[in-house]
Every structure is written in structure tokens, then in C-alpha cells.
Amino acid sequence: MSWNFNKPLVTMCDAATNEADKMLWEKENLGGITEDNHRMPMPVVLLVVLTVLTAFAVTFPLWGQRPNAAIYEGYVKAMNTPEVQAIQDDEAAMKKIVQMNLGGKYDELLERHPLGMNDLRIIKPQIEALMAKGVDLQEYNVVGDRVVLANFEGNVKADGTPERKQPWWDRGYTIDIFYVMYFFTMVIVLIKRLPPSTWQPKHTH
Amino acid sequence: MFKYLFAKNEDIPAGSAAVFFGFSAIIWFVIGTGLGSFNAAKLAFPDFVTGNIYFAFGHMRQVHVMAVIFGWISMAFAMAMMYITPALGNTKLWSEKLGLWNCLLWNLGLTLGLTVLWAGITSGREYSDFPWPVDLYLAFFVFIPLAVNVWMTILNRRTQGIYTTNWFFASAVFMVIIVFLVGNSPEFFHLTGLTEAYLTWWFAHNVLGLWITPVAAAIAYYTIPKVTGNPLYSHRIGHLHFWSVVVFYSTPAAHHLMSAPLPEWLKSFASVEGVLILVPAIAFVSNIMLTMKGKWHMFVENIEVRFTITGCLMAIPLNMQGGFQQTRAINWYIHGTGWIVAHAHLALLGFSTFLEAAAVYLGLQTIMKRKLYSLTLANMHFWLLLIGFTIYWVSMTIAGLIQGAGKIYEVPYIDVVIAEHPYMIARWIGGTLVFTGNILWLYNMWMTARKGTEVPEGRMPHELGYER
Numbered sequence: 001m002s003w004n005f006n007k008p009l010v011t012m013c014d015a016a017t018n019e020a021d022k023m024l025w026e027k028e029n030l031g032g033i034t035e036d037n038h039r040m041p042m043p044v045v046l047l048v049v050l051t052v053l054t055a056f057a058v059t060f061p062l063w064g065q066r067p068n069a070a071i072y073e074g075y076v077k078a079m080n081t082p083e084v085q086a087i088q089d090d091e092a093a094m095k096k097i098v099q100m101n102l103g104g105k106y107d108e109l110l111e112r113h114p115l116g117m118n119d120l121r122i123i124k125p126q127i128e129a130l131m132a133k134g135v136d137l138q139e140y141n142v143v144g145d146r147v148v149l150a151n152f153e154g155n156v157k158a159d160g161t162p163e164r165k166q167p168w169w170d171r172g173y174t175i176d177i178f179y180v181m182y183f184f185t186m187v188i189v190l191i192k193r194l195p196p197s198t199w200q201p202k203h204t205h
Numbered sequence: 206m207f208k209y210l211f212a213k214n215e216d217i218p219a220g221s222a223a224v225f226f227g228f229s230a231i232i233w234f235v236i237g238t239g240l241g242s243f244n245a246a247k248l249a250f251p252d253f254v255t256g257n258i259y260f261a262f263g264h265m266r267q268v269h270v271m272a273v274i275f276g277w278i279s280m281a282f283a284m285a286m287m288y289i290t291p292a293l294g295n296t297k298l299w300s301e302k303l304g305l306w307n308c309l310l311w312n313l314g315l316t317l318g319l320t321v322l323w324a325g326i327t328s329g330r331e332y333s334d335f336p337w338p339v340d341l342y343l344a345f346f347v348f349i350p351l352a353v354n355v356w357m358t359i360l361n362r363r364t365q366g367i368y369t370t371n372w373f374f375a376s377a378v379f380m381v382i383i384v385f386l387v388g389n390s391p392e393f394f395h396l397t398g399l400t401e402a403y404l405t406w407w408f409a410h411n412v413l414g415l416w417i418t419p420v421a422a423a424i425a426y427y428t429i430p431k432v433t434g435n436p437l438y439s440h441r442i443g444h445l446h447f448w449s450v451v452v453f454y455s456t457p458a459a460h461h462l463m464s465a466p467l468p469e470w471l472k473s474f475a476s477v478e479g480v481l482i483l484v485p486a487i488a489f490v491s492n493i494m495l496t497m498k499g500k501w502h503m504f505v506e507n508i509e510v511r512f513t514i515t516g517c518l519m520a521i522p523l524n525m526q527g528g529f530q531q532t533r534a535i536n537w538y539i540h541g542t543g544w545i546v547a548h549a550h551l552a553l554l555g556f557s558t559f560l561e562a563a564a565v566y567l568g569l570q571t572i573m574k575r576k577l578y579s580l581t582l583a584n585m586h587f588w589l590l591l592i593g594f595t596i597y598w599v600s601m602t603i604a605g606l607i608q609g610a611g612k613i614y615e616v617p618y619i620d621v622v623i624a625e626h627p628y629m630i631a632r633w634i635g636g637t638l639v640f641t642g643n644i645l646w647l648y649n650m651w652m653t654a655r656k657g658t659e660v661p662e663g664r665m666p667h668e669l670g671y672e673r
Contacts (some may be wrong), residue, residue: 024365025366027662028366029364030294030368031293031362032292033368033427033431033437034437035430035436035439035443036436036438036440037439038495040441040442043491044442044488044491047487048487051480051483051484054480055483059477059479059532063534111669114613114614114615116615137486151468166469170469172469172470172473172475172476173473178307179456179478179590183448183449183452183453184644186448190444191441191444196442197441
């Protein structure tokens with residue numbers, strides 16, 4: 001296997017290998033099927049680049065995270081207020097709780113993860129227990145009827161324990177960057193080992 | 206066919222295994238879609254066939270899924286491999302006898318597997334529902350013999366190079382064995398919890414990504430250049446397609462479990478890879494469309510080209526959906542709804558079925574040297590399949606969005622069921638159209654074998670005009 005790095009974007013093979021490849025390409029009959037040697041069309045290249053950029057942009061770790069206990073802290077506190085406790089109807093009480101918490105930093109997350117009074121009654125004692133312990137509620141996820149320690153990894157606290165919050169950047173992303181780089185490097189090397197795309201085979205059979 | 210099972214390999218006519226596989230595939234397609242239509246009727250009309258547990262939805266759903274995946278789709282693939290692999294190597298199939306036994310054992314194993322599923326004996330793991338003895342049977346008596354025949358045929362080729370289609374065939378039969386043995390390991394080794402969940406979806410994802418998707422695409426790489434007579438547009442794009450399937454399709458299994466307590470970094474990794482599935486899709490669709498240059502009239506005139514190009518075009522919405530629906534931002538809404546059922550049918554009944562149907566149409570005519578009996582029936586098959594599938598896909602996508610809203614905003618379940626009812630009826634109508642089309646197809650191919658005009662030596666069926 002001979003290499004030629006004089007014009008790596010044209011071909012990485014030496015002239016003799018390219019000539020042998022061209023002869024084989026034109027001579028060989030693959031069950032009556034032939035192939036051309038067109039370059040990747042520019043729109044295809046651009047679409048692939050756009051796909052890679054989009055892949056990282058739309059899967060950014062902070063998009064679409066699960067609800068953590070902190071977003072419901074306001075709801076739990078509101079349940080204990082006289083205004084809410086005075087309301088007998090669950091639906092009306094829930095509306096009041098939502099209204100009392102409007103304008104906070106968790107508005108969007110609360111809209112995406114709405115709760116009913118029955119859900120709140122189940123998670124309320126669990127969140128209150130965590131508040132009593134003085135832990136960071138953002139490190140706990142609400143999964144169905146349970147409030148559990150989140151399984152995020154990434155950042156480490158000063159005391160050496162892992163921070164259980166969604167990091168703005170994570171290990172999976174880092175692996176992806178290298179993975180994608182290796183992939184495109186190998187594919188570019190592979191296709192640049194072919195005869196230059198300026199040459200097209202003549203299909204005579 | 207059965208008389209050749211004990212004949213000497215050299216006495217078996219070339220293409221016998223492909224014909225056996227081809228007709229088996231169509232029959233399983235009729236059975237699989239018939240079961241699908243029956244199951245859909247049970248969702249549309251809850252009082253339809255009640256009182257017998259063997260006709261309960263829970264017993265029959267996985268029988269439909271497995272009949273379609275391992276009966277129709279996989280046997281159509283085997284059919285394509287049995288005649289395309291040797292054709293591309295200018296040689297004969299390594300062993301017609303192995304192919305015939307392979308097909309017989311495949312039919313027996315699948316019948317056994319579906320019977321136990323119907324009886325309620327199941328692993329309980331979606332897409333890998335067969336109990337472990339059936340999994341081992343399928344690995345050792347179905348996929349390994351198929352792989353041996355494909356590999357040996359490629360090794361014994363009379364060409365120096367290997368055409369793109371055979372790259373995909375050779376690697377897909379290898380990958381499906383690995384997927385089967387590793388993906389079912391929770392059953393072999395009693396793995397539970399998250400490990401089981403992850404491997405269940407690793408299996409389900411890769412049966413699609415490393416078996417169905419690449420083989421279906423490989424078929425198009427053969428059908429379009431062969432029937433149109435055009436060279437494949439770009440060998441380079443073929444490389445990009447092949448390697449991006451292997452690299453980007455094998456990794457995102459975790460995106461099926463975005464709400465499970467898997468490590469979050471694994472989900473982030475899988476989610477990026479999930480969008481990158483668009484890379485092989487772009488490569489595949491562009492290469493096939495550019496190969497059609499100057500021959501677009503065949504999209505109207507030729508049934509194999511029409512099926513293939515329709516399947517290719519479906520790869521665009523399929524991968525747009527697949528790429529984005531798994532991201533955290535969208536998955537929270539549509540996960541566990543009919544949207545996913547619609548997407549799965551877009552992959553299996555849309556994209557891959559149309560490509561395989563072309564291969565079976567072309568292959569059976571070529572091997573039997575008989576021109577298609579009736580273009581009219583084939584046209585009806587095409588339109589019933591396309592219209593039926595479209596009704597199904599659109600109705601289930603809408604139903605999924607309703608379910609998603611119901612799930613997030615805690616709408617009482619029975620209200621969601623009522624809201625979905627019209628779409629369940631549409632689903633049943635769509636599925637039944639597909640089933641009807643397949644009965645016509647079986648009749649058409651049977652009549653092609655019996656009464657199709659003989660194709661002269663040295664000619665291809667698509668070179669002759671249609672007669673009916």
C-alpha cells in the first residue's frame with residue numbers, strides 16, 4: 001500500500017496504484033453493474049456538515065432535562081399557605097398554586113412538567129424531608145411518584161463528591177466530538193485513496 | 206423445492222434457494238399483515254373477537270411484529286442475498302443446498318417461535334420477545350447458515366473488487382449474528398434491571414440499524430443500476446454511506462431510554478449519534494437519486510424502480526423523524542405514544558418494505574425467467590401498499606400527538622382513548638388495504654411462475670414489455 005501526500009485532497013495514492021485501480025475499475029464487470037467516480041456533491045457535503053452541527057446543537061445537555069425537585073419547591077410551600085388551604089376544590093387549589101408561582105425562574109420547566117394536586121400530595125412530604133435536611137433540591141429528580149437522587153455525572157464538588165446536576169457540558173458530548181472526528185478523518189482518508197474524482201471510468205461492457 | 210433437499214448441490218438449479226425464500230417471504234408478508242389487520246381491528250372495535258385468550262391483543266401483537274420482521278423482511282433479504290450476491294461476483298451461489306435447508310429451517314423455526322409466542326410463552330422483551338431457545342435456534346440455524354453462504358459466495362467470486370451491495374450484505378449478516386447473541390444475553394444469563402433494559406433496546410435498535418436498514422439500502426444499490434442501466438453515481442458516497450451506518454447506527458441504543466436512570470452522559474452521547482443517523486440517510490438517498498439521472502421516466506413505467514424510489518424517498522421522513530424524536534427536547538413528549546408506532550411502520554412497512562418488494566419482484570422474474578404476469582395487479586399492489594401505509598402512518602402520528610398531550614397534561618386515560626378512536630379506525634383501514642394488496646401480490650407472483658411469458662436467454666425481465 002503506497003501513500004502519496006503531495007496533494008492529499010486530490011489523492012493519497014501514488015500514480016502507479018491509481019493507474020492499476022483505474023484499469024480494474026474499467027475492466028471489471030460486477031454482474032453487469034458499473035460505478036462512477038463522482039466527488040461528493042457540494043450540497044451533500046453541506047448537508048452532512050449541517051447535520052453534524054445540528055446534532056450537537058439540538059441535543060445540548062440542558063435541553064429537555066427531567067424535572068428536578070427544586071422546581072416544585074414553590075408549589076410545596078404554597079400548599080401550606082392559608083389561601084390554598086382554604087380552597088376545597090383540588091382543581092381550583094392547583095390553579096391558585098400555579099398562579100402564586102408564576103414569574104419565577106422555573107416557569108418554562110413547570111409548564112412542561114405540570115402536576116395535579118394528587119401528585120403534589122405524594123411528593124410534598126419527600127420534598128419537605130429533603131428541605132429539612134438542607135440538601136440542594138436541584139440534585140434530586142422527580143420520577144413519577146418518587147423524588148430520587150439524580151444520576152448526573154460530570155462536575156465534582158469541593159469535597160470530592162459528584163455534583164448531581166445536569167452539567168452544561170458532559171462526558172458523552174466529549175466522546176462524541178472525538179468519535180465524529182475519527183470517523184470523518186478515516187472516511188476522508190478512505191475516499192482519497194481512490195483515483196482523483198476528475199477521472200471518470202469509461203463503461204464499455 | 207423439497208425434492209432438492211437431498212439432491213447433490215450441482216444438481217440443484219441455480220436460484221432455487223432464492224425462489225424458495227422469495228415465496229416464503231411473500232406468504233409471511235400476507236400472514237404478518239393479516240395479523241396486523243386483525244390486531245388493528247381489535248383496537249378500533251374493542252368488542253371484536255373477545256372471550257378467547259389466544260385472540261387477545263396481548264397474545265397476538267408480538268406474533269404480528271415477529272412474523273413481519275423475521276418472516277417477511279428478513280426472508281426477503283435472504284432471497285435478495287441468494288441471487289444478488291452471486292450475480293455481483295459473476296459466480297454461482299456457494300451452496301444452493303445450504304440455501305434450501307436454510308429456508309426450510311427458517312420457516313420451521315419461525316413457525317415454532319410464533320406458536321410459542323401465541324401460546325403466551327415470551328421473554329417479555331419488546332422486539333426480542335422469543336424465548337431464549339428460539340433465539341439460539343434463529344442464530345444457529347437461520348442467520349449463521351445464511352452468513353456462511355453469503356461469505357463463501359463472496360470469497361469464491363470471479364471479480365477482484367466487491368460491489369457496494371455485497372459490502373453491506375457481508376457485514377450485515379455478521380452484525381445480525383452479533384446483535385442476536387449479545388442482544389439476547391439477558392435471557393441467556395438472567396441479566397435484570399437496567400442492563401436488561403439497555404440490552405433489550407440495543408437489540409431492537411440494532412436489528413433495525415445493522416440489519417434491516419443496511420440490507421434494504423444494499424438492495425437499492427443493486428436494483429436501480431441494474432434496471433436503469435446507469436452506473437452507480439458515486440463509489441465515494443457509497444463509502445460514506447457504508448461506514449456511517451456502521452459507526453453511527455451501532456451506538457445510539459441509549460436514546461430509546463431517555464427517561465430511564467441510565468448515566469446521563471450515555472444519553473447525551475447516544476442522542477448526538479441518533480441525529481447523526483441522518484448522515485447515512487443523506488448519502489444513500491443522494492446516491493440513488495443521482496443514479497436515476499436521465500431515467501426518471503422509469504419511475505412511472507417500471508414497477509421495480511417505482512417501489513425502490515418510493516422506498517428511498519421514505520428514508521427522508523424516516524430519518525428526520527428518527528433523528529430528532531430521540532432528543533431530550535422531543536422525546537419527553539412523544540415517548541410511549543402511537544407516534545413511535547407510526548415511526549416503526551415508516552421504517553418497516555414504508556422504507557424497507559418498498560425496497561424489498563422491488564427485490565422480490567425483480568428476483569423472482571429473473572430467476573424463474575418469467576415476465577411479471579400482470580402489471581395491473583402489481584400497480585394495484587403498489588397503490589394499496591402506499592395508500593394503506595400512508596393512512597396508517599398519518600393516523601398513528603396524529604394519535605401519538607394526542608396521547609403525548611394527554612400524558613403530559615394528565616388528561617384522564619379514558620378521554621384519550623375516546624379521542625383516539627377515529628384514528629384507530631383509520632389505522633385498521635390502512636392496515637387492511639396493505640393486507641389486501643399483499644394477497645394480490647401473492648396471486649400475481651404465483652401466476653407469474655405458472656403463466657408468465659418466458660424471458661428469452663440472455664435477456665432481463667425488465668427489458669420486455671408488460672402484457673397485462
